[in-house]
Amino acid sequence: MNLFKVNSIKDVLIHLAIIVAIVITLLVLFFYVYLPSATNHGETVTIPDLEGIHLDDIDEFLTKRNLRYEVLTDSGYTAEYEPLTILNQHPVPGAKVKESRKVFLTLNAINPPQVKMPDLVDGSVKNAQLVLQSYGLERGNIKYVADLAQNAVLEQNYEGKPIEAGTYIPKGSKIDLVVGDGLGNTVLEVPDINGMDLEEAEFIVVGSGLKVGSILFQDPQYAGKDAREVLKNATPGERFVVVKQNPASERNVRIGVEVDIWLKLQDGNQDSILDEEEEEETTDLSETE
Structure with a gap:
């Protein structure tokens, strides 16, 4: 005490x-x-990545790692995985948790949810791709047809048939598109531009409803050079004329087709020689007669 x-x-x-x-x-x-x-302080388990694993395989998979799980009532959907496949989890993969920790799982739905078909007609292919993604749909095949509206959606098809905007279809469905090629069905005759300079040839080609394609040189010294730069730096005595075209003149093509042009340097001496040859041919013909 x-x-x-x-x-x-x-x-x-x-x-x-x-x-x-x-x-x-x-x-x-x-x-x-x-x-x-x-x-069990200090005894942790690393959460594995469960995405893509089917629900039937998850019990044994987590039991071996001393973890438990619970399936949430909410579900998502993606066409990438089979039904009842794990889409999301909490905690996230790589997290350190204690043994026997419960992992909450979100599964891929058995039946895909229904979504409204958007209106893609008259829009561009690029816009259609973005809209389809926002609706949870996928872009299928693209079929190009003759039409002046280049890359514009003309039709939207589901399972081989046209589908109207507002129709309910399963999320993840593929939508095929019919798209204009920008050429149309109009048939034109290719004009003859041989012997013209580039400016005149371009004026004729574009005025005929066609497009100017590649501009090339037949002269080896100008091979690979930019045609417009060469013409810009040409001296007053240098004249480049068209000596070849593709498609050839008088061929029938659709509107908007590109015409490739080949240029060749033709100076004043060459012109005079050609004139003399023509005069000689005329004289020979008259003497023969």
Whole structure:
């Protein structure tokens, strides 16, 4: 009993020190001995990536890793996976958790949800792609047909038949598109541009409803050079004329077809030689007669 007898302030301080030491010891034992043993402190499990695994295989997969799971009532849908395949999970893959932690799973729905078919007609192919993605639909095949509206959607088809905007179809369905090629059905005759300079030839080609394609040179020294740059730097005595075209003149093609042009340098001497040859041919013919 003398242990708890207080005769002085010194005894009080000693008693307080003993109480504080006991409390500290108990706290240390509780937090560093009891709690770690009761909660398996330091023993963690890494959450695996469960996306794409079927529900039938998940029980054994998680049991081996000392984990539990619970399937959420909400579900998603993607055509990429089979029904009842895991789409999302919580905690996320790679997270460190304690053993026996419950993993919450979101499954791919058995029946895809229904979505409204958007109106893609008269829009561009690029816009159609973005709209389909926003509706959870996929772009199928693209069929190009003769039409002046280049890359414009003319028809939208589902399972081989036209489908109207607003029709309900399963999410993830593929939509085929009929698209204009920008050429149309109009048939034109290719004009003859041989002997013309480039400016005149371009004027004739474009005015005929066709397009100017590649501009090339027959002269080896100009091979691979930019035609317009060569013509820009040409001297007054240098004249480039068309000596070949593709498609050839008088051929029937559809509107918008490109005409490739070949140029050749033709200076004044060459012109005079050609004139002299023509005069000689005329003289020979007259003498023969």
